[in-house]
Amino acid sequence: MTARQNATSSSHDLFEEIVHELQAAEVFFGHGAASAEEETLWLLAHVLKKDPQWVNAHPQVMLTTAQEARLKTLLHQRITRRLPMGYITGTAYFAGHELIADRRALIPRSPFAELIEKRFQPWLGKEQPQRMLDMCTGGGCIAIAMASVFPQAQVDAVDVSADALSLAAENRHKHKLDSRLHLIQSDLFQAVNGRYDVIASNPPYVSVAEYRQLPDEYRHEPPLGLVSEGDGLCLPLEILVQAAGYMTDDGLLFLEVGHSDEALQAALPNVPITWLLFEQSGSGICVFSREELLNYQAEFSRALKALTDTPHES
Numbered sequence: 001m002t003a004r005q006n007a008t009s010s011s012h013d014l015f016e017e018i019v020h021e022l023q024a025a026e027v028f029f030g031h032g033a034a035s036a037e038e039e040t041l042w043l044l045a046h047v048l049k050k051d052p053q054w055v056n057a058h059p060q061v062m063l064t065t066a067q068e069a070r071l072k073t074l075l076h077q078r079i080t081r082r083l084p085m086g087y088i089t090g091t092a093y094f095a096g097h098e099l100i101a102d103r104r105a106l107i108p109r110s111p112f113a114e115l116i117e118k119r120f121q122p123w124l125g126k127e128q129p130q131r132m133l134d135m136c137t138g139g140g141c142i143a144i145a146m147a148s149v150f151p152q153a154q155v156d157a158v159d160v161s162a163d164a165l166s167l168a169a170e171n172r173h174k175h176k177l178d179s180r181l182h183l184i185q186s187d188l189f190q191a192v193n194g195r196y197d198v199i200a201s202n203p204p205y206v207s208v209a210e211y212r213q214l215p216d217e218y219r220h221e222p223p224l225g226l227v228s229e230g231d232g233l234c235l236p237l238e239i240l241v242q243a244a245g246y247m248t249d250d251g252l253l254f255l256e257v258g259h260s261d262e263a264l265q266a267a268l269p270n271v272p273i274t275w276l277l278f279e280q281s282g283s284g285i286c287v288f289s290r291e292e293l294l295n296y297q298a299e300f301s302r303a304l305k306a307l308t309d310t311p312h313e314s
């Protein structure tokens with residue numbers, strides 16, 4: 001970027017320059033923004049203390065020299081350290097909500113955002129869920145989005161990581177959900193009680209071998225949020241084995257396994273899995289009724305045992 005000591009630049013000019021620099025540096029996109037353009041709006045929004053939609057709608061706003069200098073410093077960090085944009089700005093966006101983001105948890109990017117904005121349709125029908133669970137909540141994005149879309153619901157959110165839960169607590173407070181969103185520190189369902197109408201879960205599902213190949217941006221995120229033993233499938237399969245015990249009779253489990261969808265299907269050859277389709281982006285979320293989970297419980301247990309009995313790369 002050209003140095004401008006005494007002048008100010010328009011957000012439009014800077015937008016073009018930053019997009020070019022991000023593309024030329026071949027940074028990895030996928031931590032909450034799918035392109036250089038989206039990341040640039042995010043960065044400009046942070047420096048201007050506005051939201052990305054506002055920046056997009058005001059392309060000719062002038063930045064002060066100090067703002068432009070700050071922009072360059074942050075862009076430098078993004079490129080040289082491969083820091084994901086969410087950790088640079090300290091914010092992330094999920095299902096229309098601004099959240100606090102930092103290294104205590106992964107940066108929100110799940111296709112659950114679209115599913116929740118669509119009120120889990122058509123799966124939920126006219127049901128008004130009373131109790132909802134976000135299993136593996138991280139910084140709380142799915143729980144907060146569910147609590148916002150379903151104002152009548154009590155939402156519980158589980159994570160094993162005290163760090164992640166402390167970030168979730170800050171996000172809960174930011175969204176004024178202290179009375180309706182309950183945070184639970186638990187290894188999966190160990191400390192969970194009662195039954196839920198909806199369980200949503202985005203657990204770790206990256207295999208150890210895949211983790212080693214990921215772009216540098218992932219190194220800044222807690223591995224506990226990414227990696228699952230057994231070719232990435234142990235935690236998802238544990239959830240499939242246990243979830244029915246925590247669901248109402250008509251309850252639904254929505255489980256994300258991302259690009260491990262084919263591996264999950266291969267591990268469960270006798271289970272017809274319903275995969276959801278997304279209009280915006282993303283894939284790898286499946287849905288099970290409680291009845292289906294009970295019908296196939298032996299298959300889930302068998303697949304889990306096969307994975308845990310097989311020695312894997314550690």
Ligand SMILES: C[S@@+](CC[C@H](N)C(=O)[O-])C[C@H]1O[C@@H](n2cnc3c(N)ncnc32)[C@H](O)[C@@H]1O
Pocket residue numbers: 105106107108109110135136137138139140141142158159160161164186187188202203204205224225226235
């Ligand atoms: C993929 S992140 C999902 C975070 C957030 N829900 C999202 O969609 O961005 C998975 C989360 O699972 C948590 N986790 C890992 N193992 C767990 C376990 N055994 N029980 C509960 N949570 C676990 C991690 O700490 C991490 O926050």
